[in-house]
Amino acid sequence: MNCSPYLRCLLPVLALFALGCGGDSTTYRVKGKVTFKGVPVPAGKIYFMPDSSKGNMGPTGFADIVNGEYDTGAKDSRNPPSGPVIIALEGFDPNSPPDKPKKGEEVSEEAKFKVLFPRYEISAELPKSNSTKDIEVPAEASKGMAPPKPGPGTVIP
16 A cells, blocks of 8 residues: 555544553443332432442443433433442432521532532442443431542542
8 A cells, every 4th residue: 555654644543542541441221210218319420430449440321310210321421431430329309498608608609509428439340241220319318428438549530
């Protein structure tokens, strides 16, 4: 093949780009239901953070919780990798009045909603396939019980 020097240099770079940066960067769709005190969580966020303390790497998956359901394959969401993950959840009720801010406290976007529970985290193992993962957030989560600590190097969005 008679290629220009520019094209000969560009082809290996494109090949490496197509292969990725190494490691298994395969992600899988996860969907399910989130309940709190037996009731669907009206609104919130769910994050699937690879547990680096158990050797898992990859992008953090995330999705919105809407009427008690989430889907990492939905628009503006991201699928997580398989393996050990830390699942972080945040739950809100946009139909209830928000908690009053403390004196001098700045009101964030989230503070405009009633917080059902502060950030709640659990460990889980995701399969190497699309899956369903239903989660019941315990009532104690509303008291701000301390979540398990993520491993070193874990990026929390």
